[in-house]
Amino acid sequence: MLDxxxxxxxxKRYAYLLDAFFLIISSEILLFLNGSNLVIRSNIDKLIYxxxxxxxxxxxxxxxxxxxYTTFIDxxxxxxxxxxxxxxxxxxxxxxxxxxxxxxxxxxxFSLSFLSLYxxxxxxxxxxxxxxxxxxxxxxxxxxxxxxxxxxxLDDSNNHNVKGFIDDDKSKVGRSIEGKEVMxxxxxxxxxxxxxKISQIILTTDNLKQKRKNEIFxxxxxxxxxxxxxxxxxxxxxxxxxxxxxxxIKIEDLLKRDEIKIHTEKNILQYKNKNILVTGAAxxxxxxxxxxxxxxxPKNIYLMDNSExxxxxxxxxxxxxxxxxxxxFLLQSIVDYSLLExxxxxxxxxxxxxxxxxxxxxxxETFPSSSVVNNILGTKNIVDFAIKYQVPNMVMxxxxxxxxxxxxxxxxxxxxxxxxxYKSSSSKTQIITTRFGNVLGSSGSVVPIFNEQIANGGPLTxxxxxxxxxxxxxxxxxxxxxxxxxxxxxxxxxxxxxGDPVKIxxxxxxxxxxxxxxxxxxxxxxxxxxxxxxxxxxxxxxDKENLKRSHNELIYIADKEKFNIEKIKQIEDLIRLCxxxxxxxxxxxxxxxxxxxxxSLNSEYEKLD
Numbered sequence: 001m002l003d004x005x006x007x008x009x010x011x012k013r014y015a016y017l018l019d020a021f022f023l024i025i026s027s028e029i030l031l032f033l034n035g036s037n038l039v040i041r042s043n044i045d046k047l048i049y050x051x052x053x054x055x056x057x058x059x060x061x062x063x064x065x066x067x068x069y070t071t072f073i074d075x076x077x078x079x080x081x082x083x084x085x086x087x088x089x090x091x092x093x094x095x096x097x098x099x100x101x102x103x104x105x106x107x108x109x110f111s112l113s114f115l116s117l118y119x120x121x122x123x124x125x126x127x128x129x130x131x132x133x134x135x136x137x138x139x140x141x142x143x144x145x146x147x148x149x150x151x152x153x154l155d156d157s158n159n160h161n162v163k164g165f166i167d168d169d170k171s172k173v174g175r176s177i178e179g180k181e182v183m184x185x186x187x188x189x190x191x192x193x194x195x196x197k198i199s200q201i202i203l204t205t206d207n208l209k210q211k212r213k214n215e216i217f218x219x220x221x222x223x224x225x226x227x228x229x230x231x232x233x234x235x236x237x238x239x240x241x242x243x244x245x246x247x248x249i250k251i252e253d254l255l256k257r258d259e260i261k262i263h264t265e266k267n268i269l270q271y272k273n274k275n276i277l278v279t280g281a282a283x284x285x286x287x288x289x290x291x292x293x294x295x296x297x298p299k300n301i302y303l304m305d306n307s308e309x310x311x312x313x314x315x316x317x318x319x320x321x322x323x324x325x326x327x328x329f330l331l332q333s334i335v336d337y338s339l340l341e342x343x344x345x346x347x348x349x350x351x352x353x354x355x356x357x358x359x360x361x362x363x364x365e366t367f368p369s370s371s372v373v374n375n376i377l378g379t380k381n382i383v384d385f386a387i388k389y390q391v392p393n394m395v396m397x398x399x400x401x402x403x404x405x406x407x408x409x410x411x412x413x414x415x416x417x418x419x420x421x422y423k424s425s426s427s428k429t430q431i432i433t434t435r436f437g438n439v440l441g442s443s444g445s446v447v448p449i450f451n452e453q454i455a456n457g458g459p460l461t462x463x464x465x466x467x468x469x470x471x472x473x474x475x476x477x478x479x480x481x482x483x484x485x486x487x488x489x490x491x492x493x494x495x496x497x498x499g500d501p502v503k504i505x506x507x508x509x510x511x512x513x514x515x516x517x518x519x520x521x522x523x524x525x526x527x528x529x530x531x532x533x534x535x536x537x538x539x540x541x542x543d544k545e546n547l548k549r550s551h552n553e554l555i556y557i558a559d560k561e562k563f564n565i566e567k568i569k570q571i572e573d574l575i576r577l578c579x580x581x582x583x584x585x586x587x588x589x590x591x592x593x594x595x596x597x598x599x600s601l602n603s604e605y606e607k608l609d
Contacts, residue, residue, distance in 0.1 A: 057081030142204035270486035280356030282310035334378035407533025437470030459524035
């Protein structure tokens with residue numbers, strides 16, 4: 001019955017009729033309680049009073065709202081209209097005694113009470129019948145202004161029911177906001193969550209430290225509760241409504257760190273109005289470097305990549321933005337010597353970010369020749385032309401897999417590091433190397449693979465239950481790459497603080513829980529065994545390197561390691577061997593000679609160690 005009544009919105013005339021009815025009821029109750037009435041004596045007086053009230057409330061815009069959505073602001077408009085009505089009516093009846101004033105005061109009190117009360121009843125009835133069968137019981141983390149705004153918006157939703165607040169502020173815990181209790185993150189809350197069948201937590205504040213976000217996730221992850229976050233009120237105000245602004249917590253939100261502080265002035269000085277080349281510009285790292293460089297207003301950015309489709313997609317993405325920097329999209333390979341010669345000859349490049357590389361461990365282990373040509377020869381070409389054409393600054397992107405490598409990919413990047421280090425020692429070009437671990441969300445990384453596997457219902461495949469990796473988001477990594485490029489003096493290897501290593505098995509469990517599922521119940525976790533070249537953990541330093549702090553707490557500088565000309569001749573021999581069609585065994589054998597710490601794992605090349 002009630003759901004049919006509230007199925008549609010009603011016009012203003014129903015509010016007028018209900019108000020008129022309850023205004024008459026108010027006068028009748030006042031007459032009944034006092035036995036006589038010095039103010040409203042006849043039906044004509046009642047009619048006059050009702051008409052004055054309806055007109056006054058209308059003038060104060062008391063009928064522009066829907067009854068079912070009445071707020072304190074609306075009650076205030078009604079009260080203002082009733083005060084005006086009482087004043088006008090007092091003049092009409094020529095009120096001049098204390099008895100008159102007492103009656104008028106009581107008349108105002110009863111009128112406001114009834115008009116407010118029936119609106120409140122309608123609001124409560126609507127709230128109770130408008131909820132669908134599948135109600136989502138929620139708790140809001142953050143009992144501040146943003147939390148209250150979200151609570152009010154969710155109250156008007158058909159399938160969301162806010163049960164309470166959680167807050168770290170001890171002065172708020174134990175109190176209530178609009179009838180909803182404020183609780184702290186403790187064992188009592190666990191009991192409350194089970195009793196009230198809470199199914200989601202909404203983070204309503206942007207001020208949570210990264211450590212606290214992880215604590216919140218760990219607190220609720222075993223309960224199968226989904227966690228969302230909501231942007232600040234300012235962001236919400238320009239959005240499309242509260243429900244469309246609710247964003248699920250992703251694994252990147254748990255693994256990223258607090259806001260990275262960069263030296264903005266040095267970045268602007270280094271990149272503004274400069275001609276910048278980014279190799280591998282259409283890849284995950286390269287494209288993010290380009291997007292962040294744009295903020296510092298370079299004159300020209302040359303985006304070089306050998307992937308036609310990826311470069312085309314990046315072009316379409318960037319041309320939609322209003323960018324003052326000129327962008328040049330170059331479909332060419334870093335191993336094409338002639339094209340590179342022509343490019344550097346025609347363009348005065350001032351900064352190079354060398355991100356082009358083959359990075360897939362399995363593919364490079366299978367095709368070591370291709371890995372050497374792209375990762376080593378390609379780097380050699382870029383470095384040689386940077387020096388020949390007197391490019392002031394160059395940054396090479398390396399990987400933690402280059403440290404004590406166990407596979408071809410890591411070894412190829414270590415050999416590239418050696419070449420860069422040797423050349424930078426006698427060059428006016430300031431060449432630095434940045435070294436960091438796995439980048440979340442990059443092509444081929446574990447996160448998008450797990451996301452796809454979860455979407456397909458599993459299983460999630462992990463090579464070994466104890467395997468660990470360092471992780472950093474693409475945005476964080478590229479911020480630090482630009483920071484290193486703006487502050488390096490040449491020859492250094494900049495090692496990024498990757499935080500604590502993450503066990504891939506724990507990562508998989510967290511991603512399953514974030515999806516509202518349970519591991520090995522809804523989604524199976526399957527261990528498949530280590531792949532060729534894969535080791536259980538990665539390192540960030542070789543045995544001959546020591547770290548010292550830089551100006552940035554997240555960037556460390558490894559001691560410069562010196563290499564002689566014999567190493568460079570070996571590298572040149574390796575490139576010639578690949579170009580002349582040398583066998584994979586011979587190629588890897590020479591790589592191991594150049595990098596003695598290169599010990600193969602789970603690979604056919606173990607016999608060479």
